[in-house]
Amino acid sequence: MTAAADLPRVAADTADRLARAEPLKALLTPMADVRASLATQATRVTPAGALAGMPVVVKDNICTLEFTTSCGSRILEGYRSPFEATAIARLKAAGALIAGKTNCDEFAMGSSTEHSAYGRTHHPLDPERVPGGSSGGSAALVAAGAVPAALGSETGGSVRQPAAFCGVVGIKPTYGRVSRYGLVAFGSSLDQIGVFGRTVSDAARVLRAISGHDPLDATCEDRDALALPAEPENLQGFVVGIPKEYFPPDLDPGVRRACERALGLLKQLGASLREVSLPHTAHAIPTYYIIAPAEASSNLARYDGVRYGPRFDGAVDVRALYRSTRGQGFGPEVRRRILVGTYVLSSGYYDAYYRRAQRMRALIAQDFRTVFDRGVDLLFTPSTPSPPFKAGEKLGDPVAMYLADIFTVTANLAGLPALTLPIGRVDGLPVGGQLIAPAFLEDEMLEAAFALERVVPATGDA
Amino acid sequence: MSGTAWEAVIGLETHVQLRTRSKMFCGCSSAFGAPPNTNVCPVCLGLPGALPTVNGRAIQLAVRAALALNCQVHVRSIFARKNYFYPDLPKGYQISQYEEPLATEGSLAFTSPDRGRVTATIVRLHVEEDAGKSLHDRFPKATAVDLNRSGVPLVEIVTGPDFRSPSEARAYLLALKEVLEYADISDCDLEKGSLRVDANLSVRRAGDTALGTKTEVKNINSFAFVEKALAVERDRQIAVLAAGGRIDQQTMLYDAKANAVRPQRTKEESKDYRYFPEPDLPPLVVPEAWLTEERTALPELPAARRERFATQYGLPAQDAAVLVQSRAVADYFEAVVGAGAEAKPAANWVMGEALADANARGGALRVPAGAVARLIALVKEGAVSHQAGKRVFAALAEGGGDPRAIAGSLGLLQVADINALARWVEDVLAAHAAEVARYRTGETKLLAFFVGQVMKASQGKADPKLVSPLLLERLGG
Numbered sequence: 001m002t003a004a005a006d007l008p009r010v011a012a013d014t015a016d017r018l019a020r021a022e023p024l025k026a027l028l029t030p031m032a033d034v035r036a037s038l039a040t041q042a043t044r045v046t047p048a049g050a051l052a053g054m055p056v057v058v059k060d061n062i063c064t065l066e067f068t069t070s071c072g073s074r075i076l077e078g079y080r081s082p083f084e085a086t087a088i089a090r091l092k093a094a095g096a097l098i099a100g101k102t103n104c105d106e107f108a109m110g111s112s113t114e115h116s117a118y119g120r121t122h123h124p125l126d127p128e129r130v131p132g133g134s135s136g137g138s139a140a141l142v143a144a145g146a147v148p149a150a151l152g153s154e155t156g157g158s159v160r161q162p163a164a165f166c167g168v169v170g171i172k173p174t175y176g177r178v179s180r181y182g183l184v185a186f187g188s189s190l191d192q193i194g195v196f197g198r199t200v201s202d203a204a205r206v207l208r209a210i211s212g213h214d215p216l217d218a219t220c221e222d223r224d225a226l227a228l229p230a231e232p233e234n235l236q237g238f239v240v241g242i243p244k245e246y247f248p249p250d251l252d253p254g255v256r257r258a259c260e261r262a263l264g265l266l267k268q269l270g271a272s273l274r275e276v277s278l279p280h281t282a283h284a285i286p287t288y289y290i291i292a293p294a295e296a297s298s299n300l301a302r303y304d305g306v307r308y309g310p311r312f313d314g315a316v317d318v319r320a321l322y323r324s325t326r327g328q329g330f331g332p333e334v335r336r337r338i339l340v341g342t343y344v345l346s347s348g349y350y351d352a353y354y355r356r357a358q359r360m361r362a363l364i365a366q367d368f369r370t371v372f373d374r375g376v377d378l379l380f381t382p383s384t385p386s387p388p389f390k391a392g393e394k395l396g397d398p399v400a401m402y403l404a405d406i407f408t409v410t411a412n413l414a415g416l417p418a419l420t421l422p423i424g425r426v427d428g429l430p431v432g433g434q435l436i437a438p439a440f441l442e443d444e445m446l447e448a449a450f451a452l453e454r455v456v457p458a459t460g461d462a
Numbered sequence: 463m464s465g466t467a468w469e470a471v472i473g474l475e476t477h478v479q480l481r482t483r484s485k486m487f488c489g490c491s492s493a494f495g496a497p498p499n500t501n502v503c504p505v506c507l508g509l510p511g512a513l514p515t516v517n518g519r520a521i522q523l524a525v526r527a528a529l530a531l532n533c534q535v536h537v538r539s540i541f542a543r544k545n546y547f548y549p550d551l552p553k554g555y556q557i558s559q560y561e562e563p564l565a566t567e568g569s570l571a572f573t574s575p576d577r578g579r580v581t582a583t584i585v586r587l588h589v590e591e592d593a594g595k596s597l598h599d600r601f602p603k604a605t606a607v608d609l610n611r612s613g614v615p616l617v618e619i620v621t622g623p624d625f626r627s628p629s630e631a632r633a634y635l636l637a638l639k640e641v642l643e644y645a646d647i648s649d650c651d652l653e654k655g656s657l658r659v660d661a662n663l664s665v666r667r668a669g670d671t672a673l674g675t676k677t678e679v680k681n682i683n684s685f686a687f688v689e690k691a692l693a694v695e696r697d698r699q700i701a702v703l704a705a706g707g708r709i710d711q712q713t714m715l716y717d718a719k720a721n722a723v724r725p726q727r728t729k730e731e732s733k734d735y736r737y738f739p740e741p742d743l744p745p746l747v748v749p750e751a752w753l754t755e756e757r758t759a760l761p762e763l764p765a766a767r768r769e770r771f772a773t774q775y776g777l778p779a780q781d782a783a784v785l786v787q788s789r790a791v792a793d794y795f796e797a798v799v800g801a802g803a804e805a806k807p808a809a810n811w812v813m814g815e816a817l818a819d820a821n822a823r824g825g826a827l828r829v830p831a832g833a834v835a836r837l838i839a840l841v842k843e844g845a846v847s848h849q850a851g852k853r854v855f856a857a858l859a860e861g862g863g864d865p866r867a868i869a870g871s872l873g874l875l876q877v878a879d880i881n882a883l884a885r886w887v888e889d890v891l892a893a894h895a896a897e898v899a900r901y902r903t904g905e906t907k908l909l910a911f912f913v914g915q916v917m918k919a920s921q922g923k924a925d926p927k928l929v930s931p932l933l934l935e936r937l938g939g
Contacts, residue, residue, distance in 0.1 A: 062511075063510065063511040069510065069511075071510070079510070081504075081509065081510065081511065082504065082509070083509075083511075083512075085511060180513060181511065181512070181513050182512075183511055184510040185511070185742075187741075188741035188742050189741035215515065216513060216515060217515075218513065218514070218515050218516065218743050218744060219513075219741075219742065219743075219744060295738075295741055297736075298543050298545050298554065298555050298736070298738070300554075301545060301547065301553065301555060302508045302510070302552060302553050302554045304547065304549075304554065306549045306552075306607065307507065307508075307552060307607075308509070318549055318605070322547055342736065345545070345737075345738055346734050346736055347734045347736075350736075350738075354738060
C-alpha cells in the first residue's frame with residue numbers, strides 16, 4: 001500500500017519510467033496524456049485499496065474512460081468508449097492507477113505485435129526481436145520495469161506467449177473467472193482477460209482484484225474473487241503431469257534444457273512427476289484456427305463505419321461504404337481471419353469445419369479432464385516452442401506464426417487456467433515454463449508457481 | 463385463369479413483440495415512440511466490449527406464448543447468431559435461436575372461412591431481438607438509423623404449410639392475435655409494429671398432394687394487407703403456371719400502394735446467415751418453477767371461453783364470439799352476470815350500449831358492471847322502458863351513480879298510474895279526431911299510431927303494456 005501523500009510522486013515516477021521505455025514503442029497513449037491522466041488519477045485513488053498506488057498498463061482492446069481504445073486497428077482509431085471494462089472499474093476500486101494503453105496485434109490477432117496498425121513493439125532485450133503477442137506492449141513494459149503489472153487478453157495464448165518471450169509472469173485465468181465486459185471481443189468463447197507481473201505475487205494480486213462474478217457478463221461464473229494462497233514451503237503431495245505431446249523432437253534444445261531443469265527443481269521441492277498423454281493435442285491449432293476466426297468474423301461485423309470509428313468515404317451506397325471502411329480499416333491478418341471465419345460458417349461448410357472443430361474442442365477438453373481425474377494436480381509444459389524470434393521472420397508465413405501458440409491454445413480451448421513464469425535464458429533470451437491447472441483451481445497453480453519462482457534461476461542460462 | 467383449378471398452400475412466420483418494460487438483452491426501455499436513439503445503451507448499440515444478458519421477463523412471456531399454443535417447451539435451448547450486414551443491425555448479427563429453439567410442435571385451432579374448424583401446426587417458437595429502423599425519408603439523399611427498437615424482445619412463431627387461401631391465413635392470424643392478447647403476451651399493436659408477418663406461398667392443382675415451388679412474401683407491413691398481398695402473389699403464381707412457366711424460389715416484396723409484388727433484388731438478399739451458437743450467452747435453461755408459474759398464470763383461452771359461454775350461459779354462438787373477442791369485454795360480461803343479471807340481457811347490453819360507448823370512447827368500459835346489472839333489473843321489472851334504459855346508461859357512462867336514482871331524476875321511471883295514463887289517452891284521442899274516425903271505420907292498424915302518440919305525450923314514461931288496453935277500451939266503446 002502506498003501512503004496517499006506519495007501518490008503524486010508515484011504518478012510522476014511512473015510517467016518518467018514509461019517515458020524512458022518509449023523506444024520500445026509499447027505504449028499507444030501519447031506520453032503527455034499518460035502524465036496528465038496519472039496526475040489526475042493520483043488525486044482520486046482509493047487509498048485503502050489492495051492495489052493502492054500500483055500503476056497498471058492496459059492492452060488497447062480493453063475499454064477505458066481515461067484513454068482511447070483502438071484495438072491496434074485503424075478502424076477504431078481515436079475511439080473513446082463511453083463505458084469502462086468491469087476489470088478496469090475493479091482495478092480502480094482497488095486503488096490502481098491506469099497508466100496508459102499498450103500496443104497489440106490488431107484485434108488481438110497475432111503472436112508478435114507486428115500486426116498492429118501503429119507499428120511493431122520491440123523486445124526489451126533485443127530490439128530486432130518481437131516481444132510476442134498479441135499483448136506484446138503490456139509484456140514489454142512489465143519486462144522493462146516501467147510498471148509492475150499489466151492487463152492483457154488471451155484468446156489462444158496472447159498473454160502467456162509474450163510473457164514467456166519477455167521473461168515475466170503471465171496468467172490466463174479459467175474461462176469465466178474474470179468478466180469480459182468491456183473486453184473487445186475476438187473469439188468470445190475463448191477470450192479472457194489475463195495479467196502480467198514482474199513476480200507471481202504481483203500478477204496474482206492484480207488477478208484477484210479483477211476476478212469475481214459480474215452480472216454484465218453471462219459467461220462469468222457466479223463465484224467470489226479468487227483467494228490467494230500462502231507461499232508454500234514445498235510441493236510435497238503435488239502430482240505434476242508432463243504431457244509428452246508438449247515435448248516434441250523438434251522442440252528448441254534450449255527450451256528443452258530449461259524445462260528439464262525446472263522439472264528437476266519441482267521434484268526437489270517434493271512434487272512427484274508423472275508422464276501423461278493428451279492425445280488430441282496435435283489437433284489443437286487447426287481446431288483453434290476454425291473456432292476463433294468463426295467467432296471473429298461475427299464479432300468484427302459491427303465495424304462498418306455506420307455508427308463509430310472512421311468512415312473511409314467515397315462510397316455511393318451502403319455496400320460500398322462497408323467495402324471501403326472494412327477494406328481500408330482492417331489490416332491483412334484481420335481480413336484473412338474474417339475470410340476464414342466466414343468460410344467455415346457458410347452453409348455448405350459448417351458441418352465439415354465448424355461443427356467438427358467443436359467436437360474436437362470437446363475431445364481436447366476431455367483429454368485434460370481425464371488426466372486430472374487420474375490424480376494429476378497440475379501440468380508442466382514449455383510455454384512456447386522457441387525463444388523470441390526476429391521481427392519479420394514469420395510475417396510472410398501465417399502458419400509458422402500460428403504455430404508459435406502451439407502450447408498455449410489448448411488451455412483456451414479447454415477453458416483452463418494456465419500460467420507462465422520465467423525459468424531461465426537461452427543465448428540471453430527468456431524461456432517460459434507453463435503450469436496448467438483444472439478449472440477454477442488457480443490457487444493450486446499459484447502455490448506451485450510461488451514455490452518454483454523462489455528456486456528457479458529465472459535469468460540464468462539454462 | 464381458372465380459380466377453381468388451383469389452390470394456394472401458405473405458411474406464416476409471425477414476429478410478435480413481447481410485452482416487457484425493458485429490452486431483450488439490456489435494461490433499456492422497449493417503449494414505442496421515444497425520440498430517435500434515446501432508448502439506447504452500449505449493449506443495444508453494439509458498442510465494442512458490450513455483452514448481452516437475458517431479460518428473464520421476456521423468457522417468461524415466451525414460455526407463456528409457447529404454452530398458449532400447445533407447444534412442447536424445451537427446458538434447455540440455445541441462442542444463435544444470425545449474421546447479416548444492414549445499417550440498422552448494429553452488431554452485424556441478430557441474436558436469435560436456430561438449431562435448438564425454445565419450443566416446437568404446437569398447434570392453434572381456428573375457424574376457416576372455407577373449411578370450418580382447422581388446426582394449424584406451430585412448427586417452432588423461438589426468442590430473438592429486433593433490429594433497429596432505417597428511415598429513408600427523413601433526410602434528402604441519406605438514410606437515418608433509429609436504434610430505439612434494436613434489442614426489443616420478440617418471439618417468432620412459425621406455422622406449417624397449413625393454409626389453403628389468403629382469407630384462411632388471415633383467420634389464423636386473427637386467432638393468434640386473440641390468444642396473444644388474451645394471455646397478456648403482447649399488445650399486438652399493428653401500428654407500432656408489434657406484430658409482423660412474413661409468408662411462404664406456393665400453388666398447386668386442387669387435389670395434388672405434392673407442394674409447388676414456394677416464394678417468400680415479405681414487407682407485409684400491415685395486418686390489413688395480409689390477405690391482399692397473398693392474393694396478389696397467389697394470382698401471380700397461377701398466371702405463371704397457367705402460361706406454362708415455372709416459379710422461381712425467391713423473395714417477393716409487397717408494395718401496398720400498387721397492390722403488387724416484386725422480386726427482391728438478389729443483392730438485397732443474404733440467404734446464408736451463417737448461424738452459429740451465440741458464445742456470449744450460455745444455454746437458456748428455463749427453471750421448472752417458471753413453467754409451473756406460467757402454466758398457472760395462463761388464462762382461459764378464447765376458444766375454450768366461447769365454448770363455455772355457449773354452454774354455461776346458453777348464449778348463441780354469435781354472441782359468445784362477439785363477447786370473447788376481447789378479454790376485457792368477456793370479463794366485463796361475466797362481471798355483469800356475477801352481479802345478478804340474466805345472461806342474455808347482460809349479453810345484449812354489453813354488446814349494445816357498453817361496446818358502442820367503449821368504441822366511441824377509446825375502448826374504456828365506463829359503467830361499472832354492478833350498475834349495468836341494476837339497470838337491467840330496472841328494465842326487467844318495468845320501472846323503466848328499454849328506450850329510457852339507454853338514456854340511463856348514457857348518463858351512467860358520463861357521470862356514474864345509481865341507475866334508479868338517475869332514472870328518477872331524469873323523470874324516466876314508468877308511470878303505471880291509471881289516472882295519469884287515462885289523461886294522456888284522452889288528450890291524444892282529442893287531438894287526433896280524424897284518425898279516431900278512421901279507426902272506427904275499420905282502420906284498426908292505427909292503434910300503433912295512438913300508442914306511439916301516448917308514449918310521446920308521456921315523454922316515454924307511460925308503460926306501453928298498460929296503454930294499449932286503455933286505448934282499445936276507449937276506441938272500441
